[in-house]
Structure formats: C-alpha cells, structure tokens
Amino acid sequence: MKRPTIADVARRAGVSKGAVSYALNGQPGVSEATRQRILAIAAEIGFSPSSAARALSGATARAIGLILARPAQTLGIEPFFMELISGVEAELSARSYALTLQVVADTSAEIAVYRRWWGERRVDGVLVCDLRVADQRVPVLEELGLPAVVIGGPADTGRLASVWSNDAAALDETVEYLYALGHRRIARVGGLPDLLHTAIRTRAFTEVCQRLGLAESIVTSSDYTGEEGARATRRLLSSRLRPTAVIYDNDVMAIAGLSVAQEMGLAVPADLSIVAWDDSPLCRLVHPPLTAVGRDIPAYGGHAARQLLQAIEGGAAPTGLQDETAHLTPRGSTGPPPAGEQRSG
Amino acid sequence: MKRPTIADVARRAGVSKGAVSYALNGQPGVSEATRQRILAIAAEIGFSPSSAARALSGATARAIGLILARPAQTLGIEPFFMELISGVEAELSARSYALTLQVVADTSAEIAVYRRWWGERRVDGVLVCDLRVADQRVPVLEELGLPAVVIGGPADTGRLASVWSNDAAALDETVEYLYALGHRRIARVGGLPDLLHTAIRTRAFTEVCQRLGLAESIVTSSDYTGEEGARATRRLLSSRLRPTAVIYDNDVMAIAGLSVAQEMGLAVPADLSIVAWDDSPLCRLVHPPLTAVGRDIPAYGGHAARQLLQAIEGGAAPTGLQDETAHLTPRGSTGPPPAGEQRSG
DNA sequence: CTGAAAGCGCTTACAG
DNA sequence: CTGAAAGCGCTTACAG
Known part of the structure; x- marks a missing residue:
C-alpha cells in the first residue's frame, strides 16, 4: 500500500x-x-x-526520550517504572507525542545515548529517572541544551526543571507512626545509596530517630532485589537486639522481608512490624497485606511529562514542581511491638 | 549548542x-x-x-514500535512486559534501532496507532503482543504492509512472522507432575479468555485431564490481577470438593492464591499445592517459594526483535520461530496432597 | 574513487 | 486568503 x-x-x-x-x-x-x-x-x-519530513523542516521530532539504567531483573519486578511510563504515556498520547524508550547498563551508556539522540534530533527532550547525588547527567544535558525534566529531588538541577516529592516528610510520618505504636528499635533497609532519594530518606531517618531519642536506629543499603531484602532482613532479625519494626525502601524487599520473618518463625505484626515504600498492588497481594508508603505514580509521570512538553513547546523553562507527598496506608503488617519490648531501647 | x-x-x-x-x-x-x-x-x-533526514531519504526510521494494550495496573505488576522489553532493547540497541512504546486502552486504539505510525513512517515495523483468537490486528497490519512480528502462537498469522512457545506441552508437563504427586482434583485459574495462549492452555488442560481420567478438572478465567486471583481461589477452596492443587496463569494470581490459602488456614503445600505460570523473581519472594513454569522472557523478546529486524532489513519474510518450551521449576509450594485425598476424585 | 545534483515530504516566509 | 519556492539534512543514482 x-x-x-x-x-x-x-x-x-x-x-x-x-x-x-x-x-x-x-x-x-x-x-x-x-x-x-x-x-x-x-x-x-x-x-x-510523515514524522521525518515534519521533524526535518519543523525541527521538532514530536517524541520524547526515557532511559532506564537498571538491570532487567529489578526493572521487571518493580512496578514503579511501568506505572511511571503509563502516566507519561497518558500525557504524551493526548498530544500525540511518541515515547522513545531505551534500557542501558549504566550512567555512561546513558550519557552516550543522550548525546546520540541529540545529534540525531531523535527526541525533543528527555525525562531523567533515578536522580543521583551530584548527578553526572545534569551538566551534560545542560551543555547539550536538550530539554530535560528530572524526576526526583529536591536538588540543584541547574537549568533543568524537576518534579519531586517530599520524601523526608513521608519518612517522618512513618517513623512517628511506628513510635506511636510503641516501637523503639526501628530499622530501615534503604535502596541504592547513590540515588538521591535514598540519601534524603536516610538523612531524614537519622534525624527523626535522633529527635525521638531512638539511639539504635539501623540503616542498611541494598540494590532493591528480593535477595538483598531477604539477606538484610536475616541479618537484622539475627542481631542480639533485633528491631521490632523495619521500613523497606521498596515493595519487593518488604515482601522478601515478610517471607524471612515467616521463615524464622516470627509473626507479623505480633513480633515484627513491616512497612513498604512504593505502595503497589504487590503489597495487597501478600498475607498479611503490607502497610505501605505510597502515592500516585502514574500521576507523577504525567506531571513530569507535562513539564517537559511545556519546556519544549513553551520555550520558557518551567521552574519545577513539588508533587504530592507520599502517605502511609496502614494495613495488616504493622502493630504494637511484643509486650516487654515497648519501653526498651 | x-x-x-x-x-x-x-x-x-x-x-x-x-x-x-x-x-x-x-x-x-x-x-x-x-x-x-x-x-x-x-x-x-x-x-x-539526523534520524529525520535519514528517514526521509532512506525511508527507514531505524525505530520499531511496541504497543501495550493493558490497564496500567496489570502492566506495572506483571514482570513479563518489562522483561520482554529489556530483551527487545538489548537486540535493538546493538543495532542502534530505537524503540517507540505506546500504552493504549484497547485493540481499536491500538489499530488506530498502527495506522498513524504507518502514515507517519514513524516506525519501520512493530512487535505485536498478546495475540488473540482471530486477532483483528493481523489483517490490518497485512493490509498496511507494515512489517510485524507476532509474539505468541502457534496460530495462522498470515504473512506475519511469529515467535511462540509450546504452552500446551508445558501445561502437560505440569499436570502430569501434579498427577504423579498424587493429585486428582486439579484446578486452573486461567488468564484473559480471549488471549490465544489462554485458549491453548485451556484446551491442553482439558485434554490432559481427560487423558489422565481426572473428571473434575475446573478452569476459571480472570484478568490477571491479584484481586481476581484471590477471588477465584476463595471460590475454589470453598467448594464442596475443593481442589488439592491449583495452577495459575500468572505469578501475581498465584501469590494472591497463596495468601488466600493462608488466610483460610490451609497449609501450602500440605493442604494445597500451588503452581505459578510466568516464573519470575516474585515467585521466589514469598514463603514458601512458588513452584513455577517459566522460561527466559528477555531472550524471547530478543528473538522477536531479531525476526523483525530481519523482516525489515532482509526483505525476505521470516517464517517464524518456535522458542524454547517453558519448564517447571519445583519449589516449596507443591507436594503430595493430604492423606486420604490421594485416591479420591 | 570522487563530486554535483536530485529528491525524500514536509514547513514557512514571501509574493500576489 | 492562496500559490510558488526555498530549505531542513540526509541518501543515492549519475557523471566524471
């Protein structure tokens, strides 16, 4: 034809x-x-x-780019990215922009793809995920002048707009809730340590524990896989003064932690309370269903996409957007600590 | 710059x-x-x-398209699609093809996007997911002459190549394994009934049950969500002659089924054996870890992408490819049925 | 082996 | 309000 x-x-x-x-x-x-x-x-x-002819004369590809730099394994299992993409898509397809997706091994590969996309004029702008502390991608994108919106923060992202959520506040709320239940030994299994939101949550955790006088707050890092979540949990539950509550930085690790507790003969929440970050349908799938900190991820993606389209079309650089703060949804995995534990620590 | x-x-x-x-x-x-x-x-x-200038003169966009027509909810939670995409990406980026992704509501929206992409010359070809019985997309793609590879089968996909796996054989193996353990009342919670692979598995299930003389084989349909998996499980476990083993058409429903069993006071696998299809890290996350039927999904995506690139570049239409058959990985969720149940049914 | 030129299918000033 | 023309940045026959 x-x-x-x-x-x-x-x-x-x-x-x-x-x-x-x-x-x-x-x-x-x-x-x-x-x-x-x-x-x-x-x-x-x-x-x-023809999108090509249009791009060639109008200089706009009507496409935006999104690069995921995570191993296939964690990408598949975490609902976060697909939910984010769904939200981005909803915003883009309403304006018939296309989404160009690429999965790469690491940040340097990601930067190489940004440079190539820019040279090829393949995309009009990009959405930057997994913001890191002192992120190398930011100066490159600024230098290229490729419109970009950073998903994550708050941080100094120079001329790039960002969309972010107040994780520190959400973490405060979570710890205070556990404290109110009577927990005094609270641990946290954090995510990849070089991700900015991990650093933000870790600092908030340390501060709120200090404020509440919880001396023995413990933080460990992980790579978000179930294996590391399980390993961290085993280590925590085997320690002399084991925590009575654990906060996990994603849903997958929290579920792995729940399994380990069951495997070690601890009842949840009677012996151990568990909180998952990134609330997702996974959290409601297990027994007991997990108390979780979450927010509307598709909407988050949609807001980021809208900011980017504004940067591309409007010309005026958007100033960034603080998204909804994640909120705690208590379910069956949290309760008071075992009797006799309530005042220790 | x-x-x-x-x-x-x-x-x-x-x-x-x-x-x-x-x-x-x-x-x-x-x-x-x-x-x-x-x-x-x-x-x-x-x-x-410039990709635009290249596409305009060379008539090749160096991009392929992939459309997902599932609600955001199930998309996010099922590792399948992200794993597939990872595999597709690995193949594409090696040849510096881009992947254009779109999420749509239903098949008619999907067909509209194919027509638009074709008109825009935005992609050189497409990968078609979730093949249906008498799939409406196949004749449209044939008419447009847009190179396409169908993921799923075996089926008559006309001039379109397909990449598929022998699900009937994998289902046989699974039922025979449960039969060998002593199970005589086996149920299956199937996926969306209009998906071809659901139909293939359902027919295979019925046939193998007949062959083995299992009169009471039960099949129910679902939408792959945890909610429906839980509901179907409650119904099955509340029936007068409840099954001693259940095969689920995805990992998410199997995990939901496991929770329901625990909620209803049944031990897994002592009282109930559970098998998940689509083995994924999720299956190893729960306690007990789930026996599952699985195969290498990233490789599957990679093979489909390679077929498509061959169709685009080679000119000669590829004839289709039978991929590896899924295999059963026994874990902790399957065992002999409760004593006294072994000869009934 | 190299250069000059046409052409892909649009968009957008520029005349009428 | 409309038409003719240049130009976007490549690729690819076509001469040299």
Missing part, C-alpha cells in the same frame, strides 16, 4: 501543499470552509504527515 | 557530503584512508546523522 503524502491531499482538494499544511496544523492561511474540506479528504485517504 | 551536520564533517574533511555519507554507512565509494579520516572527524565533533 502506497502511503499518501501531502501532495495527494493537495491534489484531491485542488489546493497547494502549503494550504494543506496550514489546514492540518490549525494555522491561519486558509478559510474555514477550505480547512474542513482538506481535513475531510485527509481523513478519507488516511493521511498522516 | 549547534548540532553538527554532514556538511560540517564534509567541510572539515575536505570532501563532499556524499563521501561522508558513504563513509558513515560503510558503503563503497571512498578509499579506506578517507573513510577513517571522515570517521575520526565525525567522532571528534560529535556528529550523529
């Missing part, structure tokens, strides 16, 4: 190619009657303007 | 634009020495050819 071009539409409508272009793009230059006739003909013969 | 064009490279190399093009694309027409000099200059000034 031969693809119709703008010339085909012009010929059938008896107008110039320019007129068709104006009609399609909603620009002045054609009468309303002509516009309607052109639109009808375009629809009839199934014409869509 | 101004993006370098082929003219910049040509000027600095003291050759024509044509020569630069030949050098970059590994075509004859330039001497080896000149080619090396051109390549060095291109690398030095960070030149990547």
Whole structure:
C-alpha cells in the first residue's frame, strides 16, 4: 500500500501543499470552509504527515526520550517504572507525542545515548529517572541544551526543571507512626545509596530517630532485589537486639522481608512490624497485606511529562514542581511491638 | 549548542557530503584512508546523522514500535512486559534501532496507532503482543504492509512472522507432575479468555485431564490481577470438593492464591499445592517459594526483535520461530496432597 | 574513487 | 486568503 503524502491531499482538494499544511496544523492561511474540506479528504485517504519530513523542516521530532539504567531483573519486578511510563504515556498520547524508550547498563551508556539522540534530533527532550547525588547527567544535558525534566529531588538541577516529592516528610510520618505504636528499635533497609532519594530518606531517618531519642536506629543499603531484602532482613532479625519494626525502601524487599520473618518463625505484626515504600498492588497481594508508603505514580509521570512538553513547546523553562507527598496506608503488617519490648531501647 | 551536520564533517574533511555519507554507512565509494579520516572527524565533533533526514531519504526510521494494550495496573505488576522489553532493547540497541512504546486502552486504539505510525513512517515495523483468537490486528497490519512480528502462537498469522512457545506441552508437563504427586482434583485459574495462549492452555488442560481420567478438572478465567486471583481461589477452596492443587496463569494470581490459602488456614503445600505460570523473581519472594513454569522472557523478546529486524532489513519474510518450551521449576509450594485425598476424585 | 545534483515530504516566509 | 519556492539534512543514482 502506497502511503499518501501531502501532495495527494493537495491534489484531491485542488489546493497547494502549503494550504494543506496550514489546514492540518490549525494555522491561519486558509478559510474555514477550505480547512474542513482538506481535513475531510485527509481523513478519507488516511493521511498522516510523515514524522521525518515534519521533524526535518519543523525541527521538532514530536517524541520524547526515557532511559532506564537498571538491570532487567529489578526493572521487571518493580512496578514503579511501568506505572511511571503509563502516566507519561497518558500525557504524551493526548498530544500525540511518541515515547522513545531505551534500557542501558549504566550512567555512561546513558550519557552516550543522550548525546546520540541529540545529534540525531531523535527526541525533543528527555525525562531523567533515578536522580543521583551530584548527578553526572545534569551538566551534560545542560551543555547539550536538550530539554530535560528530572524526576526526583529536591536538588540543584541547574537549568533543568524537576518534579519531586517530599520524601523526608513521608519518612517522618512513618517513623512517628511506628513510635506511636510503641516501637523503639526501628530499622530501615534503604535502596541504592547513590540515588538521591535514598540519601534524603536516610538523612531524614537519622534525624527523626535522633529527635525521638531512638539511639539504635539501623540503616542498611541494598540494590532493591528480593535477595538483598531477604539477606538484610536475616541479618537484622539475627542481631542480639533485633528491631521490632523495619521500613523497606521498596515493595519487593518488604515482601522478601515478610517471607524471612515467616521463615524464622516470627509473626507479623505480633513480633515484627513491616512497612513498604512504593505502595503497589504487590503489597495487597501478600498475607498479611503490607502497610505501605505510597502515592500516585502514574500521576507523577504525567506531571513530569507535562513539564517537559511545556519546556519544549513553551520555550520558557518551567521552574519545577513539588508533587504530592507520599502517605502511609496502614494495613495488616504493622502493630504494637511484643509486650516487654515497648519501653526498651 | 549547534548540532553538527554532514556538511560540517564534509567541510572539515575536505570532501563532499556524499563521501561522508558513504563513509558513515560503510558503503563503497571512498578509499579506506578517507573513510577513517571522515570517521575520526565525525567522532571528534560529535556528529550523529539526523534520524529525520535519514528517514526521509532512506525511508527507514531505524525505530520499531511496541504497543501495550493493558490497564496500567496489570502492566506495572506483571514482570513479563518489562522483561520482554529489556530483551527487545538489548537486540535493538546493538543495532542502534530505537524503540517507540505506546500504552493504549484497547485493540481499536491500538489499530488506530498502527495506522498513524504507518502514515507517519514513524516506525519501520512493530512487535505485536498478546495475540488473540482471530486477532483483528493481523489483517490490518497485512493490509498496511507494515512489517510485524507476532509474539505468541502457534496460530495462522498470515504473512506475519511469529515467535511462540509450546504452552500446551508445558501445561502437560505440569499436570502430569501434579498427577504423579498424587493429585486428582486439579484446578486452573486461567488468564484473559480471549488471549490465544489462554485458549491453548485451556484446551491442553482439558485434554490432559481427560487423558489422565481426572473428571473434575475446573478452569476459571480472570484478568490477571491479584484481586481476581484471590477471588477465584476463595471460590475454589470453598467448594464442596475443593481442589488439592491449583495452577495459575500468572505469578501475581498465584501469590494472591497463596495468601488466600493462608488466610483460610490451609497449609501450602500440605493442604494445597500451588503452581505459578510466568516464573519470575516474585515467585521466589514469598514463603514458601512458588513452584513455577517459566522460561527466559528477555531472550524471547530478543528473538522477536531479531525476526523483525530481519523482516525489515532482509526483505525476505521470516517464517517464524518456535522458542524454547517453558519448564517447571519445583519449589516449596507443591507436594503430595493430604492423606486420604490421594485416591479420591 | 570522487563530486554535483536530485529528491525524500514536509514547513514557512514571501509574493500576489 | 492562496500559490510558488526555498530549505531542513540526509541518501543515492549519475557523471566524471
């Protein structure tokens, strides 16, 4: 099947190619009657303007890029990224922008792809995930002048806008809730230590524990896999003064932690309380269902996409956006600590 | 920053634009020495050819499309799609093809996007997921002449190649394993009934149960969510002659089923054996870890991508590929049925 | 082996 | 309000 071009539409409508272009793009230059006739003909013969030709003349690819630099394993198992992508998509497809996705091994590969995309003019802008402390990607994107919105923060992202959520506040709320239940030995299994949000949560955790007078707060790092969540949990539960509550930095590790507790003969929540970050359907799948800290991730992705489109189309650099703070949803995995534990620590 | 064009490279190399093009694309027409000099200059000034200009003249976008028509909820929670995408990516990025991803609500939206992509020449070909019985997408893609590889089968996909796995054989193996353990009342919680692989597994299940003389084989359908998996399990476990083993069509429902069993006071595997399809890290996360039927999904995606690139570049339509058959990995969730149950049914 | 030129299908000033 | 034309940055026959 031969693809119709703008010339085909012009010929059938008896107008110039320019007129068709104006009609399609909603620009002045054609009468309303002509516009309607052109639109009808375009629809009839199934014409869509070539994205390549459009990009070449208009200099806009109508595509944005998203790079994921995580191993396939953790990518698949964490609902976070797919939910984020769904939200991004909803925003993009409403404006018929395409999403170009790439999975890479590490940050340097990611930077190489940004450079290539920029050279190829393949995307009009990018969404940057997994913001790191002193992130190397930020200066590169600034130098290239490739519009970008950083997902994560708060942080100094220079000229790049960011969309972020107040994780420190959410963490405070969580620890205070556990404290109110009577917990005095609270541990946290954190995520990848070089991710900014891990650093932010770790600092908040340390501060709130100090404020509440919890001397024995413990933080360990992990890579978000179930294996590391299980290993960290075994270590915590085998220690002399084992914690009565554990906060995990993702849902997967929390579920792994629940299994380890069961395996070690500890009842949840009678002997151990468990809190998952990144609330997701996974948390409601297990028994008992997990108390979790969460927020609307598709909406988060949508907000980031909207900021990016604004940066691309509006010209004016958006200033960034503080998204909703995650909130705690208590379920069956948290309760008071075992009797006799309540005042120790 | 101004993006370098082929003219910049040509000027600095003291050759024509044509020569630069030949050098970059590994075509004859330039001497080896000149080619090396051109390549060095291109690398030095960070030149990547504009994908739009390339697509416009060469008629190849160097991008393939993938559409997911599932609600955000199930997309996020099932590791399958992300693993598939990872595998596709690995194959594509090795040849510097881009992946254009779109999430849509239903099949008619999906078909509309195919038509638009075709008109826009945005992608050189597409990967078709979730093959259905009498799939409406197949004739549309054939009519458009858009290269496509169907993920799933075996089925009559006309001129489209497909990559598939023998699910019937894997289901046989699973039922025979449960039969050998002594199970005589085996139930199956199937996936979306209009998906081809659900139909194939359902038929295989019915046939193997007949062959083994298991009269009371039960099949229910679901939408792959934990909620439906839990509901189906409650129904099964509340029935007068409850099954002693249940096979679930995905990992998420199997985990939900495990929780329901625990909630209803049944021990797994002492009172109930559970098998998950789509083995994934989730299956090893719970306690007991789930016996599961699985295979290498990233490899599956990679094979599909390779077939598609062959269809796009080779010209000759690939004939399709039978991928590895899924195999059963016994873990802690399966065992003999309760004493006294072994000969009933 | 190399250079000059046409052409891909749009968009957008520029004249009428 | 409309038409003719240049130009985006490549690729690829076509001459030399």
